[in-house]
Amino acid sequence: MNARRPALDIAIAGGGMVGAACALALARRGFSVALLEVREPVPWHAGEPEDLRVIALAPSSARLLDELGVWQTIRATRVPPYRRMHVWDAASGAEVSFDAAREGRAQLGWIVENKLIAWTLWQALDTAGVRRLCPASVESFVSRDDRVVLDLGNGEHLSAALLVIADGADSRLREQAAIAVHGRDYHQRAVVAHVATEREHEETAWQRFTREGPIALLPLAGGRSSIVWSLPEARAREVLALDDSAFCEVVGVASDFRLGRITRTTPRASFPLRLQIADRFAAGRCLLIGDAAHAVHPLAGQGANLGLRDVAELASVLGDARESGRNFAAPHVLRRYARRRRAASALDAHAFDALERMFMWQSPAWAALRGAGMRAVDALGPLKHGLAAHAAG
Numbered sequence: 059m060n061a062r063r064p065a066l067d068i069a070i071a072g073g074g075m076v077g078a079a080c081a082l083a084l085a086r087r088g089f090s091v092a093l094l095e096v097r098e099p100v101p102w103h104a105g106e107p108e109d110l111r112v113i114a115l116a117p118s119s120a121r122l123l124d125e126l127g128v129w130q131t132i133r134a135t136r137v138p139p140y141r142r143m144h145v146w147d148a149a150s151g152a153e154v155s156f157d158a159a160r161e162g163r164a165q166l167g168w169i170v171e172n173k174l175i176a177w178t179l180w181q182a183l184d185t186a187g188v189r190r191l192c193p194a195s196v197e198s199f200v201s202r203d204d205r206v207v208l209d210l211g212n213g214e215h216l217s218a219a220l221l222v223i224a225d226g227a228d229s230r231l232r233e234q235a236a237i238a239v240h241g242r243d244y245h246q247r248a249v250v251a252h253v254a255t256e257r258e259h260e261e262t263a264w265q266r267f268t269r270e271g272p273i274a275l276l277p278l279a280g281g282r283s284s285i286v287w288s289l290p291e292a293r294a295r296e297v298l299a300l301d302d303s304a305f306c307e308v309v310g311v312a313s314d315f316r317l318g319r320i321t322r323t324t325p326r327a328s329f330p331l332r333l334q335i336a337d338r339f340a341a342g343r344c345l346l347i348g349d350a351a352h353a354v355h356p357l358a359g360q361g362a363n364l365g366l367r368d369v370a371e372l373a374s375v376l377g378d379a380r381e382s383g384r385n386f387a388a389p390h391v392l393r394r395y396a397r398r399r400r401a402a403s404a405l406d407a408h409a410f411d412a413l414e415r416m417f418m419w420q421s422p423a424w425a426a427l428r429g430a431g432m433r434a435v436d437a438l439g440p441l442k443h444g445l446a447a448h449a450a451g
C-alpha cells in the first residue's frame with residue numbers, strides 16, 4: 059500500500075443498481091474508482107422471461123442513465139413506457155389520473171427490469187476504467203485522517219480517499235460508520251408477480267388502494283402486467299401459498315377486475331417493507347447512497363429513483379470540487395452532498411409514509427375526507443401538474 063497517497067480516489071461497496079451507476083458516474087468525472095460487490099449480477103438475456111423485480115423508472119433516472127451512456131442500450135431491449143397513471147381508492151371510489159400528454163411529455167416513465175439495469179451498468183464499467191472487484195466483500199474499514207482503509211476479509215486491503223456505502227437497506231457498513239437510522243417496519247410484504255389479463259393495460263400504471271394495502275398493475279411488454287401488492291405479513295403469507303388459479307382470482311378481486319380477469323400468472327416472490335432513513339448521509343470519509351441511505355414504501359415507485367438522484371448529486375458535488383481545484387474529500391464538500399440529499403429524500407420518504415397511513419385509515423368519515431381530497435387533486439390542474447413534475451424528478 060502506498061504510504062503517502064491512497065491507492066484510489068473512491069471505493070464503492072455494493073454493486074447493485076445504485077452502486078454500479080455511481081461507479082460509472084464518478085469514473086466519467088475523472089475519478090479513479092473501484093467497485094466491490096459480493097455477487098456477480100445475474101446476466102440479462104432477451105430470450106429469458108422478465109425479471110420479477112421491475113421498477114417504474116422516472117425521466118430523471120433515464121436522463122442520468124443516458125448521461126452514463128447506457129440508456130440507449132437499455133431502451134433497445136424491452137422497456138415499455140407508461141403514458142398514464144390511474145390511482146383509485148376502494149373505500150371512497152375517488153380516482154386521480156395523470157396523463158403524459160397533458161404534461162406535454164411522451165410518457166410518464168418506463169417499467170424496467172432491475173436485472174436489465176444492473177447488468178447493463180455492469181457491462182459498461184470496464185470501458186469506463188472502473189476497477190471491478192467481484193466477488194469481494196468489504197468486511198470492515200478504518201477511517202483515517204487522509205484515507206479510508208478497507209479490509210476485504212481475505213488478507214487483502216484497499217485504500218481510498220473516500221468510501222461510498224451502497225450495500226443496501228440492511229447495510230452493515232452504515233452500522234460500522236456509526237450512522238443510526240430511524241423509521242418504522244410496515245409489517246407488510248410486497249408480493250410481486252407478472253400476470254396476463256383479459257383486458258389491455260393501455261400503457262397505464264394502475265394502482266388501487268384497498269383496506270389491506272395498495273395493489274399496482276404496471277404495464278409490461280406483450281400486454282402483461284407486473285403486480286406489486288403490499289399486504290400485512292400474515293395475509294401475504296396466505297396469498298403466497300395459493301395455487302395459480304386461486305392467486306389469479308384474489309388479484310382480480312383486489313384490482314376490482316379493472317383489467318378484467320387475471321388469466322395467467324408467473325410464480326410469486328415477496329419483499330419486506332420498511333421506512334428507513336439514515337440520520338446522516340456522511341460520516342468521516344464515508345458517504346451513503348441508495349437503499350443504504352433510505353428505504354421507502356414502494357407505493358410511489360420511487361426507491362431506486364431516489365438512489366439515482368443521490369448518484370447525480372454526488373457526482374456533481376465531488377466532480378465540481380475537483381474541477382475547481384479543491385479537495386473533493388474535504389468535510390465541507392461531503393457535507394454539501396449529505397445535506398442536500400438527506401433533506402430531499404427525507405421529505406419524499408415521509409410524504410410516501412403519510413400516503414401509506416392516509417390510505418390505511420378506514421373509518422367512513424376519514425374515507426369520505428380522503429375521497430374529497432383525491433377528487434380535488436384530480437380537478438386541480440396546477441396541483442396535479444406539480445405532483446407529476448415532482449415524480450418525474
Ligand SMILES: Cc1cc2nc3c(=O)[nH]c(=O)nc-3n(C[C@H](O)[C@H](O)[C@H](O)COP(=O)(O)OP(=O)(O)OC[C@H]3O[C@@H](n4cnc5c(N)ncnc54)[C@H](O)[C@@H]3O)c2cc1C
Nearest residue numbers: 072074075076113114196225226348349359360361362363
Ligand atoms: C417490491 C418493490 C418494488 C419496488 N418498485 C420500485 C419502483 O417502481 N421504482 C423505484 O424507483 N424503486 C422501486 N423499488 C426500490 C428499489 O428496488 C431499490 O430502491 C433499489 O433496488 C435499491 O438499490 P441499491 O443498489 O441501493 O441496493 P441493493 O439492490 O440492495 O444493492 C446492494 C448491493 O450491495 C452488495 N453488498 C452488500 N454488502 C456488501 C459488502 N459488505 N461488500 C460488497 N458488496 C456488498 C449486495 O450484494 C447488493 O448487490 C421497489 C422495491 C421493492 C421491494
